[in-house]
Amino acid sequence: MSYRIQSGDTLSKLAQRYNTSVSALMKANPQVKDANKIFTGKMLNIPGSRDEFVGSTGGGSRPGSTPGAAGPQGPVNAGPGTRGPGGSPFDIAQSHLGKNAGSLKLEQSGVGADMEDWVPNNVNCANFVSACLEQAGQISNAQHNNSVMGLQANLDKDPNFKRVSLADARPGDVVSMKTPGGQHVVMFAGMKDGKPQFIGSNNVNPDGSQRISLSSMNYPIMSIHQYRG
Template identity: 75%
Template sequence: MSYRIQSGDTLSGIARKYGTSVGALMKANPQIKNADLIYTGKSLNIPGSKDSFEPGKTGGGKPGGSTGGTTGSSGAQQTTGVNGGNAPTGSAFDIAKSHLGKNAGSLKMEKGGVGSDMEDWVPNNVNCANFVSACLEQAGLITNGQHDNSVMGLQRKLDADPDFKRVSLQDAKPGDVVSMKTPGGQHVVMFAGWKDGKAQFIGSNNVNSDGSQRITISSMNYPIMSIHQHR
């Protein structure tokens, strides 16, 4: 989520408003060199706000776990790494699926794999882009420099990458990156196949009682902004 700085705003005040910290804001906005010096009209990336994920109101399984019936390994798109050749550890979808049920906060603490590519400082209620980026990195589809912790930032980087193209939901394959518009901002997940005629999505979702995120599969009813597929 982004926030446009208003006259009279302070970084500490914005941090309190969105339930984050000055340090987290500065890490999410490296252009800020002095916490006491921000400019009216400039946009800030807010790392401490929720991705505003809520379970779909119709169909789908329970948001707390796998719904089953989604396309498995045999249906996942074949991928190539950023340096050519096969992806180093399989498809992004299979990598994400292997972490189903894990809390984002716990996953970030794991050494090696997706956890090592997720940035630790990102608050545990806003890890959707952090998780998707890490899965793409592990699959060899993006570089570490393309990792982004914001939905819009990741969308822009995939738009700029000639190895990705935008497709429709009807043409989506498991592992495609799906950016959505939510009431509170944006959310990013990966397409996970179809169940009972409804699209399923896998990602780091705000399903825990404390608002933190867990890796789950479910249907979602948010408007789709873009779907990026690796060529």
């Protein structure tokens, strides 16, 4: 997310407030050369400490999470997905199953090129979904957002997207979820054994970093955005 610096703010205070670190703030804001010098009125990128989904392969799971599948497997009864001028965001995401977010960001084309490199490797959920939507031609680069709430707000403003219910969801729809410590965003991937499946960048690696995986999740859903362009 973006934050406008207020009088009295310091990087250490902001790191504590947003559950991140000074080093992560410095990495997210290369324009800041001295951690002890920030200026009122300037904007900062706030990366957060981590995204909220944790699968069983990540050293335990948070309440409400379900183990994430990392392999290149597809859901049952996916049905037709949404498509943009560049294709299906679900198909684009599925082509990267099993890749670590950190290595995907280094790719020079496609989704990797549209992901922003400064985002820490444990908070790439919105970065990845935004990049898939960009590649599908459903959003512009200016609509890319690395925070869940920021991406949700951008899609709410876009007349090509409409909020739908889970019953009407199609593969590639953007699903924003409320988690115990914040938010998480993935894409709907169809149904399997009566349970909705989701694909996205999830904290399933042993070190807490993210990998593109597909799984069921039972966090409360805040919104589902479907492309109608």
